Amino acid sequence: MRYSASEKLEIIxxxxxxxxxxxxxxxxxAIPHATFYRWYDLYHTGGPEALEDQQPKPDRVWNAGxxxxxxxxxxxxxxxxxxxxxxxGASDRRPRHDDHYHEA
Numbered sequence: 001m002r003y004s005a006s007e008k009l010e011i012i013x014x015x016x017x018x019x020x021x022x023x024x025x026x027x028x029x030a031i032p033h034a035t036f037y038r039w040y041d042l043y044h045t046g047g048p049e050a051l052e053d054q055q056p057k058p059d060r061v062w063n064a065g066x067x068x069x070x071x072x073x074x075x076x077x078x079x080x081x082x083x084x085x086x087x088x089g090a091s092d093r094r095p096r097h098d099d100h101y102h103e104a
Contacts, residue, residue, distance in 0.1 A: 005051040
């Protein structure tokens with residue numbers, strides 16, 4: 001379940017004002033302690049506005065990082081497996097450690 005910034009702040013204040021230990025209070029309201037402490041750290045370092053949900057950044061796509069890592073553009077790797085056209089789609093073809101990737 002996603003909580004709004006105001007709900008997160010309310011939960012932080014509830015835990016701070018509770019006479020029970022933090023872990024016990026969190027158990028009663030069914031908030032994982034790791035989640036609470038993440039919110040708590042955000043609140044104390046950035047104030048209530050830090051509790052707002054952040055929009056994902058468009059450049060933070062998982063395969064964009066992979067593409068940069070291997071130095072490819074457009075996310076397409078061609079010629080890696082050096083397959084014949086009849087092999088395309090063959091389910092039993094997997095690269096092995098002794099495969100050599102060079103033109104025959």
